[in-house]
Amino acid sequence: MSTTAAEIDGPVAVTESMGARIVRLIGTTPVYIVVVVLGLLWLVPTLGLLLTSLIVPEQVGSAGWWEVLSKPSLATLENYGDILDNEAITSAIWTTLWISLGATVLPIVVAALAAYAFAWLEFPGRDWLFLIVVALLVVPIQMALIPIFSLYNDLGLFDTIIGLILFHTAFGLPFAIFLLRNFFIGIPKDLIEAARIDGASELRIFARLILPLGLPAIASLAIFQFLWVWNDLLVALTFGQETQPITVAIFSQLRAFGANIELIAPAAFLSLAIPLIVFFAFQRYFVQGLLAGSVK
Amino acid sequence: MSEAATTAEPLAGAPPEDEEGRWRGYGITVAFLAPALLLLAVWIVYPMVHTTYRSFFDRSGDDFVAFDNYREIFTQDTLVTAIKNNALWVLLVPAFVTAIGLVFAVLTEKVRFAVAFKTVVFMPMAISLFAAGVIWRVMYEKDPNQGAVNASIGVVKDAVSPSGVLSNARPSTEGLEGTPAGGLALAAPVEPGAVALLGLTAIRASDVPDDAEPAVRPEPLQGGIAGVVWRDFLPGGGEAGVVEEGETGLPGVTVELRDQSGSTVADGETEANGTFAFEDVEAGSYRVAIGASTFATAFEGYSWLGPSLITPAIMIAYIWVWAGFAMVVIAAGLSAIPRDLLEAARTDGASEWQVFRRVTIPLLAPVLTVVFITMLIYVLKVFDIVIAVAPGSVQDDANVIALAMWRTSFGGVNDFGLGSAIAVFLFILVIPVLAVNIRRFRREV
Numbered sequence: 083m084s085t086t087a088a089e090i091d092g093p094v095a096v097t098e099s100m101g102a103r104i105v106r107l108i109g110t111t112p113v114y115i116v117v118v119v120l121g122l123l124w125l126v127p128t129l130g131l132l133l134t135s136l137i138v139p140e141q142v143g144s145a146g147w148w149e150v151l152s153k154p155s156l157a158t159l160e161n162y163g164d165i166l167d168n169e170a171i172t173s174a175i176w177t178t179l180w181i182s183l184g185a186t187v188l189p190i191v192v193a194a195l196a197a198y199a200f201a202w203l204e205f206p207g208r209d210w211l212f213l214i215v216v217a218l219l220v221v222p223i224q225m226a227l228i229p230i231f232s233l234y235n236d237l238g239l240f241d242t243i244i245g246l247i248l249f250h251t252a253f254g255l256p257f258a259i260f261l262l263r264n265f266f267i268g269i270p271k272d273l274i275e276a277a278r279i280d281g282a283s284e285l286r287i288f289a290r291l292i293l294p295l296g297l298p299a300i301a302s303l304a305i306f307q308f309l310w311v312w313n314d315l316l317v318a319l320t321f322g323q324e325t326q327p328i329t330v331a332i333f334s335q336l337r338a339f340g341a342n343i344e345l346i347a348p349a350a351f352l353s354l355a356i357p358l359i360v361f362f363a364f365q366r367y368f369v370q371g372l373l374a375g376s377v378k
Numbered sequence: 379m380s381e382a383a384t385t386a387e388p389l390a391g392a393p394p395e396d397e398e399g400r401w402r403g404y405g406i407t408v409a410f411l412a413p414a415l416l417l418l419a420v421w422i423v424y425p426m427v428h429t430t431y432r433s434f435f436d437r438s439g440d441d442f443v444a445f446d447n448y449r450e451i452f453t454q455d456t457l458v459t460a461i462k463n464n465a466l467w468v469l470l471v472p473a474f475v476t477a478i479g480l481v482f483a484v485l486t487e488k489v490r491f492a493v494a495f496k497t498v499v500f501m502p503m504a505i506s507l508f509a510a511g512v513i514w515r516v517m518y519e520k521d522p523n524q525g526a527v528n529a530s531i532g533v534v535k536d537a538v539s540p541s542g543v544l545s546n547a548r549p550s551t552e553g554l555e556g557t558p559a560g561g562l563a564l565a566a567p568v569e570p571g572a573v574a575l576l577g578l579t580a581i582r583a584s585d586v587p588d589d590a591e592p593a594v595r596p597e598p599l600q601g602g603i604a605g606v607v608w609r610d611f612l613p614g615g616g617e618a619g620v621v622e623e624g625e626t627g628l629p630g631v632t633v634e635l636r637d638q639s640g641s642t643v644a645d646g647e648t649e650a651n652g653t654f655a656f657e658d659v660e661a662g663s664y665r666v667a668i669g670a671s672t673f674a675t676a677f678e679g680y681s682w683l684g685p686s687l688i689t690p691a692i693m694i695a696y697i698w699v700w701a702g703f704a705m706v707v708i709a710a711g712l713s714a715i716p717r718d719l720l721e722a723a724r725t726d727g728a729s730e731w732q733v734f735r736r737v738t739i740p741l742l743a744p745v746l747t748v749v750f751i752t753m754l755i756y757v758l759k760v761f762d763i764v765i766a767v768a769p770g771s772v773q774d775d776a777n778v779i780a781l782a783m784w785r786t787s788f789g790g791v792n793d794f795g796l797g798s799a800i801a802v803f804l805f806i807l808v809i810p811v812l813a814v815n816i817r818r819f820r821r822e823v
Contacts, residue, residue, distance in 0.1 A: 088749070109582045110488070110489075111428075113485065113488050113489060114489055115487065117485050117486075117488075117491075117495055120482070120485070120495070120499070121494070121495050121498045121499070124498050124499045124502070124698065124701075124702075125498050126526065127502075127513045127514060127516075127526075127698065128501065128502070128505075128513060128515050130513065130516055130517055130526055131512065131513045131516055134516050142468070143524070144523070145523075146523050146524055146525075146526070146529060147516070147526070148526065148529070176541075181634055192413045192414050192417060193414060195411070195413060195414065196410060196411050196413070196414035196415070198410055199407050199410035200412045203403070203406065203407045203410065205403075205404060205407045215414075215418065218418060218422050218423075219810050220755065220809075220811065221422055221426060221805065222758075222759050222780070222801065222804050222808060223759075223802050224759070224783045224800070224801040224804055224805075225422075225425055225426050225429050225802070225804075225805050226421060226422060226425035226426070226429070226781055227783075227787060227788075227797075227801070228425075228428075228429055228432060228787055228794050228797055228798055228801070229424065229425035229428040229429055229432070229786075230421065230425055231787075231788075248421065249421060251417060251421075251424065252417040252418060252420070252421030252422055255414055255417060255418055256418070256422075259414060261379075262571050270651065275441055284406050284410070287516070288410075296798075309504060312463065312506070313505070313506030313507070313509070314506075314764070315506065315507075315508040315761075315762045315766075316761055316762065316780075316784065319784075319788075320784070320788055329506060329508045332508075332509075332512065333508070333765070333766070336512075336515075336766070336769075337770060339515060339769065341770075345514075346512060347512075347516065350509050350512040350513070353506070353509055354504075354505035354506065354509040357504045357505050357506070358501065358504055358505065360504070361501070361503075361504035365497070368504070369500075
């Protein structure tokens with residue numbers, strides 16, 4: 083591949099005169115500069131939080147984070163040590179993890195079952211029902227907060243991880259069903275017909291055929307849903323009290339922002355490190371899912 | 379949809395060939411659908427109905443109040459602010475995000491390190507809007523020594539109009555009059571050969587420039603005016619208006635020589651020991667003054683988190699997050715445009731701008747619409763980033779509908795009637811968008 087590229091480039095470079103080349107370089111340089119500047123501009127805020135989280139506690143509140151770049155002695159990992167010793171923060175991180183995992187696996191299983199029915203089982207009113215389910219996509223979470231708050235109080239689900247998982251599951255379903263159904267319907271009909279003729283049950287077809295073939299879509303969906311739940315503030319703030327994910331734990335410190343910054347900055351950075359790792363590890367699926375849906 | 383519905387029709391109306399098998403088939407279907415439908419019914423459909431119902435009752439839930447809660451939305455101050463702010467969000471943010479996404483997408487086509495650029499711009503999408511809010515709260519700190527935004531503005535301001543060496547100084551005697559804003563001038567006129575003494579006080583020791591030397595009373599200058607600007611202060615006393623041992627000169631101060639009409643005929647800067655000299659001054663009487671620039675105060679920072687700037691500040695943070703989304707979706711649309719179409723336009727003699735304006739943009743229109751509408755839905759429901767960036771004291775000024783709903787229902791007021799009405803209001807606002815989306819889905823289904 084690289085050799086062919088060189089072959090194509092070669093003759094062009096020869097035929098292009100020196101002058102034309104200089105003109106081309108000068109023509110593109112401003113674009114390069116603009117792109118680099120914009121890239122830095124987009125990077126600076128996140129970098130700012132990272133460096134703020136590293137400033138030695140005595141200097142937080144007097145030194146600007148950019149001073150760390152010229153005076154590395156201002157930086158320390160002490161703040162991170164402190165928040166990892168902080169019971170409230172560590173338990174919040176575990177809570178976030180459990181909620182995120184539960185609210186990723188459950189909706190995917192439930193949605194995959196339903197998506198299979200919408201894609202490959204015949205029943206009256208199927209397409210209308212599917213349309214209604216997809217239409218639920220646009221219902222704002224706010225429409226459900228008050229009734230579910232009362233319901234959870236009655237059922238004892240208030241302030242529980244299960245309560246949060248179920249809420250996220252329900253609101254994740256319309257998008258998940260939409261995405262998976264559209265993917266499943268692309269699976270060749272012959273494969274499914276053949277399996278049915280062979281006498282495989284629908285559940286068997288679902289587990290042995292559809293799920294493995296649907297894996298790319300399921301992966302995209304899993305990443306989306308995981309990040310969505312990990313990043314949630316509204317739902318957890320409403321239905322949690324002692325059961326706090328990291329966003330809520332940080333939120334409760336915001337009231338005294340200046341005084342708590344040596345706790346807020348590292349905790350916030352920790353909370354966004356996981357999504358960033360997930361994002362960088364699965365970037366391809368993430369972008370695919372985005373292009374497939376771009377609605378949620 | 380119409381053809382989809384008809385495909386289901388014959389099946390329902392078809393004569394039962396195998397009654398038992400068909401019912402068994404439905405049983406399986408129900409088993410596959412039941413968990414999803416149950417969850418949707420309990421967590422989305424039932425609450426929708428209940429919230430709508432609840433919105434017609436008062437706070438306690440006992441008394442039917444018809445549309446009172448809805449009337450409240452448009453009369454209560456903080457809720458009206460929320461609607462106004464949300465209108466501003468809808469007008470500005472989707473357009474900005476789409477435009478910036480388009481520019482970025484086009485830029486990525488022109489450079490070699492496009493992947494790195496795309497990754498950097500897209501990165502904020504992965505983190506929560508709440509964490510993004512915390513990030514920008516750090517950026518927006520008012521003190522230019524803390525907040526990067528004000529620090530950058532300070533640097534630019536300083537380059538344009540530098541702040542003075544002595545921002546807080548005051549005259550030490552009444553012989554020096556005027557205001558810091560217009561400069562301080564000696565009350566008594568001076569003539570060539572005189573020595574001007576300009577004593578200042580109220581200068582913190584830390585504000586005295588590092589290179590300052592002990593003040594010296596200069597010798598009179600033949601045909602010129604000499605003088606000194608110094609810190610006229612001795613710990614434990616000292617005489618005002620007299621240069622004494624232990625007092626320091628103030629270097630770098632702008633000194634002006636003004637004629638009778640008040641216009642400046644000469645200016646200069648003081649030496650390390652505070653002395654200055656105007657040589658070869660024509661006969662006449664003059665006044666010696668310290669220029670206003672000496673007292674110019676340092677930039678103290680805009681209060682981005684204050685009531686007046688908070689909404690634009692949050693919008694900037696929000697655009698920072700979403701630009702990457704718009705860029706990626708638009709770039710995908712851009713790469714799907716057939717190259718030969720663009721080439722054809724170019725060979726027909728169209729300029730690059732014409733190609734972009736007349737060929738690229740029309741072909742991109744569906745993608746741009748998707749981005750715009752998606753942003754519209756999100757912007758109507760914006761919540762996390764507002765609550766994260768806006769300090770509690772300015773949340774009334776930064777209010778948006780979703781935040782108002784939460785604060786009314788759970789943030790201390792705990793009025794479920796009004797809260798439900800706000801939720802329904804929000805839902806009604808999204809319905810037109812829902813209609814557009816359904817049309818899109820129907821095309822795709």
